[in-house]
Amino acid sequence: MLAQAQIPLRPNLNQDRKKATDNPRYQRTFRLEFKKTLRTVYVVGTVLKVNLNRCAPPGSKYVSVQCSPRVQYRISPPPAENVPLPIPFNEKTVLLITMDTASEVEMDSKLSVTYYEEKTKEMGKAVIHLTAVEISLDVDADRDGQVERNHPNKGSWVWGPNGHGAILLVNCDSERTYGKRPDSESDEISKVSDLKDMSPMVLRTRGPAKLPEGYKLAMHISQGGAESVRIYRARSTEGINQTLKNLFYSSFIKDYPLVLGSNDLTKEVPYAGGNAETNFYVEGLRFPDNNFEGLITISLSLLEPIAKGFPETPIFTDTVVFRVAPWIMTPNTLNPVEVLVCSTSDNYQFLKGMKKLVETSGSKMKICSQYMNRQDRWMQDEIEIGYIDSPHQRFPVVLDSPRDGGLQDFPYEELLGPDFGYVTRTAHDEVVSSLDSFGNLEVSPPVTVNGKNYPLGRIIIGVAFPTATEGRNMTKVVQEFLWAQKVQEPIALFSDWLLVGHVDEFLTFVPAPDRKGFRLLLASPDACYKLFLGLQNDGHGQAKMFDGLGAEEEITVDKILSDEKFRAENSYVQSCIDWNRDVLKRELGLDDDDIIDLPILFKVVEENRAVAFFPDMVNMIVLGKNLGIPKPFGPKVDGRCALESEMTSLMKGLGLSCTYIDDFVSYHKKLGEVHCGSNVRREQFTFKWWNLEM
Numbered sequence: 001m002l003a004q005a006q007i008p009l010r011p012n013l014n015q016d017r018k019k020a021t022d023n024p025r026y027q028r029t030f031r032l033e034f035k036k037t038l039r040t041v042y043v044v045g046t047v048l049k050v051n052l053n054r055c056a057p058p059g060s061k062y063v064s065v066q067c068s069p070r071v072q073y074r075i076s077p078p079p080a081e082n083v084p085l086p087i088p089f090n091e092k093t094v095l096l097i098t099m100d101t102a103s104e105v106e107m108d109s110k111l112s113v114t115y116y117e118e119k120t121k122e123m124g125k126a127v128i129h130l131t132a133v134e135i136s137l138d139v140d141a142d143r144d145g146q147v148e149r150n151h152p153n154k155g156s157w158v159w160g161p162n163g164h165g166a167i168l169l170v171n172c173d174s175e176r177t178y179g180k181r182p183d184s185e186s187d188e189i190s191k192v193s194d195l196k197d198m199s200p201m202v203l204r205t206r207g208p209a210k211l212p213e214g215y216k217l218a219m220h221i222s223q224g225g226a227e228s229v230r231i232y233r234a235r236s237t238e239g240i241n242q243t244l245k246n247l248f249y250s251s252f253i254k255d256y257p258l259v260l261g262s263n264d265l266t267k268e269v270p271y272a273g274g275n276a277e278t279n280f281y282v283e284g285l286r287f288p289d290n291n292f293e294g295l296i297t298i299s300l301s302l303l304e305p306i307a308k309g310f311p312e313t314p315i316f317t318d319t320v321v322f323r324v325a326p327w328i329m330t331p332n333t334l335n336p337v338e339v340l341v342c343s344t345s346d347n348y349q350f351l352k353g354m355k356k357l358v359e360t361s362g363s364k365m366k367i368c369s370q371y372m373n374r375q376d377r378w379m380q381d382e383i384e385i386g387y388i389d390s391p392h393q394r395f396p397v398v399l400d401s402p403r404d405g406g407l408q409d410f411p412y413e414e415l416l417g418p419d420f421g422y423v424t425r426t427a428h429d430e431v432v433s434s435l436d437s438f439g440n441l442e443v444s445p446p447v448t449v450n451g452k453n454y455p456l457g458r459i460i461i462g463v464a465f466p467t468a469t470e471g472r473n474m475t476k477v478v479q480e481f482l483w484a485q486k487v488q489e490p491i492a493l494f495s496d497w498l499l500v501g502h503v504d505e506f507l508t509f510v511p512a513p514d515r516k517g518f519r520l521l522l523a524s525p526d527a528c529y530k531l532f533l534g535l536q537n538d539g540h541g542q543a544k545m546f547d548g549l550g551a552e553e554e555i556t557v558d559k560i561l562s563d564e565k566f567r568a569e570n571s572y573v574q575s576c577i578d579w580n581r582d583v584l585k586r587e588l589g590l591d592d593d594d595i596i597d598l599p600i601l602f603k604v605v606e607e608n609r610a611v612a613f614f615p616d617m618v619n620m621i622v623l624g625k626n627l628g629i630p631k632p633f634g635p636k637v638d639g640r641c642a643l644e645s646e647m648t649s650l651m652k653g654l655g656l657s658c659t660y661i662d663d664f665v666s667y668h669k670k671l672g673e674v675h676c677g678s679n680v681r682r683e684q685f686t687f688k689w690w691n692l693e694m
Helices: 015-022 192-197 240-245 348-361 410-415 476-484 525-537 557-562 564-588 642-652
Strands: 027-029 037-043 047-051 062-067 071-076 094-099 109-118 121-138 166-168 199-207 216-221 229-233 258-260 266-269 274-284 295-304 313-324 336-342 364-368 383-389 394-400 421-424 441-443 447-449 452-454 459-463 491-494 507-511 518-524 595-599 602-604 610-612 621-623 626-630 657-661 678-682
Touching (some): 037 313, 071 109, 216 229, 229 295, 258 266, 336 348, 336 621, 348 657, 410 421, 447 564, 459 476, 518 564, 557 564, 621 678
Parallel strands (some): 518 595
Antiparallel strands (some): 109 121, 121 199, 216 295, 229 258, 229 274, 336 678, 507 518, 602 610, 621 626
């Protein structure tokens, strides 16, 4: 039975109703046909907007509306109060139709519009039968680990603690242990546990047991999105939380078929009927990069049949947005979890010192065998271990450098695995230089600069001097990857003055109990000359560097200080470091009191590039409060190395313990040191990257 025409649209139904009425985005244009009965599916929370003049018969001047009890409507502009039915209309008169709840059976409601030539002369009717359904494509838009129902901001992404938008991980670990490859390279789920690395997405529906004939639901993504994401569906319709609980107990991989990917941009998805949830799992395929900001849009549309032989048309679309989680580096101020080093035919002393240091720090040690490293000892240069994070999952990810030395198989074969991801960048059309080794890739502790907060620190890379017409640079493909992660805005320093060209040859960070929570340590020839002049003035000019390493290595303090060419070389080196010092002070918001100068000398060799003269103490490994420092073999005073004494004194004030590791033959003579020959997997930040204010 139809209700009479005075039923208005209630003004306080709910927020969605108000939003739908006021916002054209939630309005759908619908055409009535005079003297015909049409059918349609109405989506709760939207508005059907009918222009009453478009289907009016010629000569009609008045109109009245009748509807089922579950249907509401409003005429706009509203007629004057107390105007008896039927009411006059014109070309601007529209009818706004809504329903509060989903239908239990098909076509259980209807609305009719009666047209009149005169107030008492009826001309005929236009009728619409309505089936109401609730449709919501849902994600964890508020980033609390739960998929909430119809979050109002699920279709956009905003940074910050009060932001919104779902988060997607690149599925770059490997559930396989044999014949392994990153899971993102396969469009099949190898193990159900792999779903933990994907973001849950839920299609929630309410309505009759089935949609009216010809209506269907379709999920779709853009061509660009298809390169970045895959979507799987759970065949069952159990609640999402129960599904997550049961991940380890399900053994049927086939229960999670692929819905969308590179070969399918759109696909029909089932309408379950009644009050139902269909669970989907969204898999990230690539990290943000130069040509990909990291945003993914996924849409679900309700399609309506128009006429035989013609495609269905969308009458409702719900959209969600994900941002792909960035790759994040970890600074020295985070606690160590595992130290990685190589075993070679000549580094027994080095390994012995490292094992003792690692035991003291309470972390683990992983040794890459000679079979795997092929005598490539430069663990720091081959890889950088970071991580990815989301509200539902996080795990470490190794970034493999394009240098590809003897260690090139190590990150893939030894690190990639369950909950340990892998990513690399290949320089197809660029020359890979020493600056692409990851001793040239560091990250600062968290800083605040001119009021801008960097709670995850800032990436530091070395490049050629800005005014140089020729010089070595880190490849563009790696730099673009680092910049695209956004959350650790990079700083470029001048490192091409070094023969090897790595920033870790002249800087590092150590934790501190005061000020900013860390100190920047910089190599300083000036500090070394000051120390040696003091030794000379105190009568220790004949003390020898490299004592005990053989007569060909030994050199006195007096000899060093009298070498004018050597002094000029170190003056040049100091100017290069000072240039970087100013950049770091500016870009990290540092004062001079945040910086400690370490006594280190360099010698200029080929192409006016420099190498460390003695083991480079700044090239250290930081394991909490324990520092593993290259043993400098400095001049001895009263039986004690003056360089070690100075270093120990400088670090003691910060509560740091110094262990000096002999790397002279196995690393220093090969143009590297302790840091170059080791790597550290660290704890991850407690700060959540999506809370950054951008």
